[in-house]
Amino acid sequence: xxxTDLEIIVDDPTAPEPDSPAVCSSRTVEIIVCLLLLxxxxxxxxxxxxxxxxxxxxGPQPGYFPFYLSVILGGASLYGLVVTMLARAVPSDTFxxxxxxxxxxxxxxxxxxxxLAMQYLGLYVASFxxxxxxxxxxxxxxxxxxxxxxxxxxxIMFATFDIAFDVIMPKGPLEAAFGR
Numbered sequence: 001x002x003x004t005d006l007e008i009i010v011d012d013p014t015a016p017e018p019d020s021p022a023v024c025s026s027r028t029v030e031i032i033v034c035l036l037l038l039x040x041x042x043x044x045x046x047x048x049x050x051x052x053x054x055x056x057x058x059g060p061q062p063g064y065f066p067f068y069l070s071v072i073l074g075g076a077s078l079y080g081l082v083v084t085m086l087a088r089a090v091p092s093d094t095f096x097x098x099x100x101x102x103x104x105x106x107x108x109x110x111x112x113x114x115x116l117a118m119q120y121l122g123l124y125v126a127s128f129x130x131x132x133x134x135x136x137x138x139x140x141x142x143x144x145x146x147x148x149x150x151x152x153x154x155x156i157m158f159a160t161f162d163i164a165f166d167v168i169m170p171k172g173p174l175e176a177a178f179g180r
Contacts, residue, residue, distance in 0.1 A: 020099035027084055027092035034081040041074035106138060122172025128154045
C-alpha cells in the first residue's frame with residue numbers, strides 16, 4: 001500500500017451538517033445567472049449602440065468592440081439559458097443548503113456592513129471593527145487577542161498607506177480628531 005492510498009479524516013466541528021435542507025437547486029442559479037448576464041449584455045449593447053458601433057474615417061467608433069462583445073455575451077447567455085431549460089428532465093443538484101448559506105452569510109453580511117461603515121467611520125476604524133469582530137465571533141478567539149491583532153494590523157496599515165506612501169484613504173471622525 002502506497003502513501004497515496006492513505007486517507008486522513010479529520011472531523012471539523014464547524015462543518016455544515018450533511019442533512020441540511022436545500023435552499024435552491026443548481027438549475028435555478030444557472031437560470032438566474034443567465035438572465036442577469038443577458039440583462040447586462042442588453043444594457044451594454046444599447047449603451048454602446050448609442051455611442052457608435054460602426055467604422056468611420058479614423059477607424060472603429062468607441063462602441064464598436066464593446067457592442068460586439070455584448071452580442072457575444074448575450075448569445076452565450078441565451079445558449080446557457082436554452083441548455084438549462086432543455087435539461088429539465090435531468091434532476092438538478094443542490095446548489096446550496098441552509099447550513100452552507102448560513103456560513104456564507106456569516107462572512108458576507110459583516111463584509112457588506114464593513115463597506116457601509118467605511119463610508120462613515122473611515123477605512124481604519126471600520127477595518128479594526130471588522131477584524132476584531134471576525135476573530136472574536138467567527139474564529140472564537142479571546143477578546144484581548146482579537147483587539148490586539150486588529151489594533152496592530154490597523155496601525156501597520158495606517159503607517160504604510162497614510163504615512164509612508166501618502167495614499168489617500170477614506171477617513172472618518174477619529175482621524176479628523178487627530179488632525180489627519
